[in-house]
Amino acid sequence: MPFVPVLRAEWTKVRTLRSLYGALLAVFAATIAFSAVAGVSDTSDPEFDPLFMALSGVTPGQIAAISFGALAMSSEYHGHAIRISLAAVPRRGRWFAAKLTAVALPALAVGLAGALAALLAARAGLGPAASGLSAAEQVRGVVGCGVYLTLMALFAAGLTALLRSGTATLSLMIPFVLIVSFVIGDLAGGLTDFLPDRAGQVVLHESYDGSVGPWTGLAVTALWTAAAVGAGAWKLRRSDV
Amino acid sequence: MTSIDLHALTKEYGGRRAVDDLTVTVRPGRVTGFLGPNGAGKSTTMRLVLGLDRPTSGTATVGGRPYAALGAPLRHVGALLDAHAAHPSRTARDHLRILALGNRLDARRVDEVLAETGIAAVAHRRVKTYSLGMRQRLGIAAALLGDPEVVMLDEPSNGLDPEGIVWLRGLLRRLAAEGRTVLVSSHLMNETASFADHLVVLGRGRLLADTPMREFIHARVRPRVRVRTTDAAALGGVLARHGHEAVRHEDGHWSVDDARVDDIGRALSAAGVPVLELAAEEGTLEQAYLDLTAAATEFATRPQEV
Numbered sequence: 001m002p003f004v005p006v007l008r009a010e011w012t013k014v015r016t017l018r019s020l021y022g023a024l025l026a027v028f029a030a031t032i033a034f035s036a037v038a039g040v041s042d043t044s045d046p047e048f049d050p051l052f053m054a055l056s057g058v059t060p061g062q063i064a065a066i067s068f069g070a071l072a073m074s075s076e077y078h079g080h081a082i083r084i085s086l087a088a089v090p091r092r093g094r095w096f097a098a099k100l101t102a103v104a105l106p107a108l109a110v111g112l113a114g115a116l117a118a119l120l121a122a123r124a125g126l127g128p129a130a131s132g133l134s135a136a137e138q139v140r141g142v143v144g145c146g147v148y149l150t151l152m153a154l155f156a157a158g159l160t161a162l163l164r165s166g167t168a169t170l171s172l173m174i175p176f177v178l179i180v181s182f183v184i185g186d187l188a189g190g191l192t193d194f195l196p197d198r199a200g201q202v203v204l205h206e207s208y209d210g211s212v213g214p215w216t217g218l219a220v221t222a223l224w225t226a227a228a229v230g231a232g233a234w235k236l237r238r239s240d241v
Numbered sequence: 242m243t244s245i246d247l248h249a250l251t252k253e254y255g256g257r258r259a260v261d262d263l264t265v266t267v268r269p270g271r272v273t274g275f276l277g278p279n280g281a282g283k284s285t286t287m288r289l290v291l292g293l294d295r296p297t298s299g300t301a302t303v304g305g306r307p308y309a310a311l312g313a314p315l316r317h318v319g320a321l322l323d324a325h326a327a328h329p330s331r332t333a334r335d336h337l338r339i340l341a342l343g344n345r346l347d348a349r350r351v352d353e354v355l356a357e358t359g360i361a362a363v364a365h366r367r368v369k370t371y372s373l374g375m376r377q378r379l380g381i382a383a384a385l386l387g388d389p390e391v392v393m394l395d396e397p398s399n400g401l402d403p404e405g406i407v408w409l410r411g412l413l414r415r416l417a418a419e420g421r422t423v424l425v426s427s428h429l430m431n432e433t434a435s436f437a438d439h440l441v442v443l444g445r446g447r448l449l450a451d452t453p454m455r456e457f458i459h460a461r462v463r464p465r466v467r468v469r470t471t472d473a474a475a476l477g478g479v480l481a482r483h484g485h486e487a488v489r490h491e492d493g494h495w496s497v498d499d500a501r502v503d504d505i506g507r508a509l510s511a512a513g514v515p516v517l518e519l520a521a522e523e524g525t526l527e528q529a530y531l532d533l534t535a536a537a538t539e540f541a542t543r544p545q546e547v
Binding site: 001005006008009010012013016017018019075078079080081083084086087088089090091240241 | 311313314323330331342343344345
């Protein structure tokens with residue numbers, strides 16, 4: 001069976017659940033709101049990075065993106081809904097690809113729009129402190145932010161398919177990006193640059209000096225996401241539903 | 242003509258056989274009642290047919306092909322597995338629209354099946370506001386969406402009100418009359434007898450019966466007459482002359498197998514045998530079914546060979 005009708009069905013699933021709408025809206029709102037607040041913060045800190053300050057909304061924004069990815073997938077594991085889905089689309093690989101596409105496209109659109117709005121809002125607040133940012137840096141920051149949020153949503157969707165539970169995914173990923181990454185990040189040094197959230201957020205900084213650059217950092221996050229999605233696909237293919 | 246073919250179908254979960262060497266053909270043009278106690282393997286069999294669970298061994302095909310090989314499967318097979326599978330926060334119409342989109346079905350079918358199952362007026366409401374009976378109707382609507390040749394319904398009468406049961410009976414009869422293959426599971430014999438032409442009975446995953454409904458009733462429900470008299474010798478004589486065998490029970494009543502009250506009553510009256518009591522004592526259909534499945538349970542609880 002062709003891919004496009006399956007994608008249309010999966011996209012309609014996203015559109016017809018209020019909780020998913022809400023999560024997408026939260027990605028947008030959280031990213032902007034945090035950045036706007038950051039825009040009026042202290043700029044005298046020696047480690048002050050105007051680009052990351054302007055895009056600091058990514059921290060709450062990624063929580064919303066993770067929730068969106070996890071919810072979109074976990075709605076299938078609610079009351080055996082996936083049985084109806086796979087009875088309608090028995091090619092599991094194709095169904096899974098359509099589901100992930102229906103997660104990725106809106107996450108990317110909302111992520112890009114949110115990042116752009118956040119940057120504009122923060123620059124209004126930061127004033128001259130952010131005037132040194134080049135156009136290229138700002139484009140990199142906005143595109144990188146959109147891609148990063150999309151990768152985190154896909155990571156969560158893949159992990160949810162592996163664990164067959166949105167609750168399990170959220171209780172692993174949210175503490176990880178909020179706490180664990182910071183704590184072991186300060187302890188372990190070099191290797192932590194390769195954690196999915198650390199690596200992917202390099203692209204949001206004006207200056208960087210770790211072992212990964214902006215785009216290699218996103219590639220590292222993409223590898224993590226590919227691993228989670230691959231594990232989810234493996235679980236879906238081999239198990240009874 | 243599309244039939245469901247199960248061949249030596251076996252499914253084990255952690256060493257327990259949910260479906261055990263099942264070979265059955267479910268044919269078109271009739272309603273096949275799929276009976277068995279809870280846990281007999283009916284739902285598992287349906288999931289195996291739909292490719293949702295993988296068989297441990299054996300095959301399940303629809304029209305000779307595995308389900309996953311069907312192009313737009315909803316056009317061939319419609320199934321109701323679980324009334325709670327529709328997402329509670331979606332409306333019934335959206336639920337059906339999504340299924341129609343993925344299989345490229347005409348969007349008009351959504352309204353047609355909503356009307357056919359009697360939930361058109363509540364189609365804009367979220368599924369979580371539905372009663373179990375309404376959810377069953379939505380599940381049946383989803384099964385009919387692709388106008389399929391094969392319809393498989395798992396316990397569809399669960400939660401339906403009496404009017405709904407009558408409606409369902411008519412629907413099943415009509416689907417079969419249109420030449421479709423209709424497989425309907427239930428754990429209630431009398432209910433199944435009201436709509437099924439053919440019976441497939443499972444017990445502990447094994448096939449216990451695969452027989453026309455009429456034959457099942459004929460073979461398993463034997464008419465019997467209960468008689469009490471003050472003149473046992475005369476009674477025995479009359480019954481023997483009419484070719485009946487009577488069994489005397491401890492409390493003094495007699496029972497006559499394969500006999501009808503009309504015949505026994507006339508014979509005893511003509512012979513002048515005093516009768517204190519005369520009654521039909523037929524085992525019910527439900528009892529015949531219980532006897533069948535109880536035997537399977539006893540069989541299955543013997544120590545199993547490894």
